[in-house]
Amino acid sequence: MSTSNRKYKDSVFVDLFSEDEKAKENFLSLYNALHGTNLPLSSPVENIRLDNVMYMNIINDVSCLVDGKIIVLAEHQSTINENMPLRFLEYIARLYEKLQAPTDRYLRKLSKIPTPEFYVFYNGKEDYPETTVLKLSDAFITKPEQVPLELTVQVLNINTDKANKVLAACKPLEEYSLFVEEVRTQTQLDSENGFTNAVKICIEKGILREYLMRKSREVINMLVAEYDYDTDIAVQREESLRIGIQQG
Known part of the structure; x- marks a missing residue:
């Protein structure tokens, strides 16, 4: 379902649901799980991701017209950013401009x-509800009875211990969640070989088996890039906190 040669790095989540040769099948499985529909594989799906450059060239969004x-889908393995509605507002405005x-904007008629929908899939280590909704209006300094502009983001916790119903309805997402958990376990046991071990174990267990057998080296490279990104973010947060404490 890939539409262009991109210079930045995709996350495994994005590759699985947007760029891989079986991304359309995986995406439609997820779409059907979210909507209770049964769109067939023959349904038109257009990848409309923006060619934007994100922080450290790591991209974790999936945007499709269907x-x-x-x-618009995004994955979070760290703390949920409550400013996601504002970020999605900026993102969707650029998408409409592109589409x-x-x-057209000057026509009288x-x-x-297309109707926009926004989803964030959380699989971080912090305790977070199974499902929650973030609203743009929660950020407004003043809020009238009639909110003039609203944007909602559904946040779904896809850690397997939460037993989110979307996992039972979408095998690719369920297996991806199991894969993330295996990566987390193996990197804690062996920081040097954790990614490689996780891929091997998942193949043995039948978790994303076909995908990982085809792309094991690419997946490991993506995991390394994601790890470097997360580490850099953590260091920056720690540094900001330390500066804040020093400044009182």
Whole structure:
């Protein structure tokens, strides 16, 4: 389902649901699980991810046009960012600008646009509810009775101990969650060989077996890049906290 040669690195999540040769099948499985539908593999799905450069060239968003909707998915393995609604607002504005013909906004007749939906899949180590909703209006300094602009983000905790129903309905997402947990376990046991060991063990257990057998080296490289990103973020947060304490 890939549409371009990108210079930045995808996460494993993005590769699985947006870029891999079986990404369309995986994405439709997830879409159907979220909507209680049964769209067939023949359904049109257009990858509309923005060619933007994110922090440290790591991208973790999936954006697809399907069934009259823009579906934007993101994965979080760290603390949930409560500013996600604002970030998604900026993101969807750029997507609409990309999708619409420049002249459409000046037409007198109403120009129809795809309905946006936003989802964040959380599989971090902190305790977080099975499902929650983040709202743009929660960030407003003042909030009138009639909110003039709203954007909601559904946050789904996909750690397997939460038994989120979307996992039971989407095998690729369930196996991805099991894969992340195995990576976490193996890197704690062996920081040097943890990624390689996790891939081997998952293949043996039948977790993302076909995908990992095809792309084991690529997956390990993606995991290394994600680890470097997370480590850098953690160091920056620790440094900011230390500076804040020093400044009182």
